[in-house]
Amino acid sequence: MTPSLNSIVSRLHLKQMRLLIALGDHGSLLKAAQQVGLTQPGASKALQEIETTFGTALFNRTNRGLEPNEVGHCVIRYARLIHTDVAHLRQEIVGILRGHGGRVAVGAIMGAVPLLTEAISALVERHPEMSVEIVEDTSATLLSQIEAGRLDLAICRTTISQTPQLYDSIKLQDETLAVIANVDHPLGHAKRVTLTNLAEYRWVVYRANMPMRLLLEREFRDAGIRFPLHLLETTSTLATLMLLQNNPSFIALVSIDVAQFFSHHQMTRILPLTLASTSEPYELVTRRGAPRSPGAQLLMDELVGLRSEQV
Structure with missing residues (x-):
């Protein structure tokens, strides 16, 4: 027993x-x-x-x-x-005593990574001794880690949870989606593409039942086109990029922030596809009733400040 x-x-x-x-x-x-x-x-x-x-x-x-x-x-x-948790505890205590906040653990879904990294860059510039742990995953996994106390906060969506009352959330920004491909994709120089044009290419997408995947499935359904059968499923930004880099015919659905970052650095190109559907906004999520560490509060202030600048 x-x-x-x-x-x-x-x-x-x-x-x-x-x-x-x-x-x-x-x-x-x-x-x-x-x-x-x-x-x-x-x-x-x-x-x-x-x-x-x-x-x-x-x-x-x-x-x-x-x-x-x-x-x-x-x-x-x-x-x-x-x-590891005890080591992090000590690190956070040292940070509190020195007045710079110590440490924060934060999660983000793929599309929110550019927003999060911008906030973290500003945070560590102001507090150079701050330590930050970053976890990229699905909303479901990030919420479970918040509930377990493994993350202080996350940028994700509470709408996928059956118990959204367990969390406090602040809307950060709406998400616009884009389709990206290798810079040498056959349709890379087209002035306009449709789902029909893209239906036979290999798609890199989120797993089934994730909001971005459901949106793409709805786009195909509304257009009367069969959803592609042979998919490459990942929640990783790096895996998505590497797949597109390795095969000029692959395409992927990502947030416009990720798409613009890749395009700016000439790693991928944005295909001129107009999507009818809109995605749910990102939320800044914490566990309801949980005390916030100084580090978590500092990062939350940075994120909310970025939201205010975009309004």
């Missing part, structure tokens, strides 16, 4: 987390003991206490040393997360 959460929390210590990480790194009790400043008998006793805490063995004892079993790999992974 797995021990209760209260039992685990009351018996587990941070030094034991360090030992688990060292065991995962070395697979040797002796080397792990040396790394965390314990004797080998002391490390052996600590490992027994850890396994008792979790109510199961975490390692297989072999002639090559200690090999994590499935539960062991899981526990070590979370030990690393806990260790």
Whole structure:
């Protein structure tokens, strides 16, 4: 029977987390003991206490040393997360005491990356000792990370959530979409293109049920054209760019901010396709009722300031 959460929390210590990480790194009790400043008998006793805490063995004892079993790999992974979180905690405390805000973890969907990076550039220019973690993913994943406390804020959409009441949100800006392609795409110099022209090309798109994907499917449906069957699905800006760079016939649907950035640097070109549909606006999202760190508040102020400049 797995021990209760209260039992685990009351018996587990941070030094034991360090030992688990060292065991995962070395697979040797002796080397792990040396790394965390314990004797080998002391490390052996600590490992027994850890396994008792979790109510199961975490390692297989072999002639090559200690090999994590499935539960062991899981526990070590979370030990690393806990260790990282404590390091971030210290970093944020130092930042608060020095008056520069410390650290902030922020997420963004692909189309909002240019807006976010502009805000972060301004932030670190004003606060050069600020540390920022940036996560690019879908709205669903970013919201789950906000709820879990892994992110301080995100630029995404709460409309995809079944529990939008869990979040506070501020509308940042509307999203306009564009179709981009390799600079040598066969239709790159056309004055106007239609969905019919593009239907047979290979599309790079978001996964099914994502807002941008649904919009594109609606465009094809309203035009009476079958939606392309063989898609390349990704949420990564870099993967999208690399796919277009590697194949002159690929096309992708992205936000106009991403499209203009790529076009400005002559990495891709914007195809002259007019879309009838409009996308939902970006929101600046935080967890409702959660306290805001100084770093998070500074970044939010930068983002809201950019919104005000665009109005």
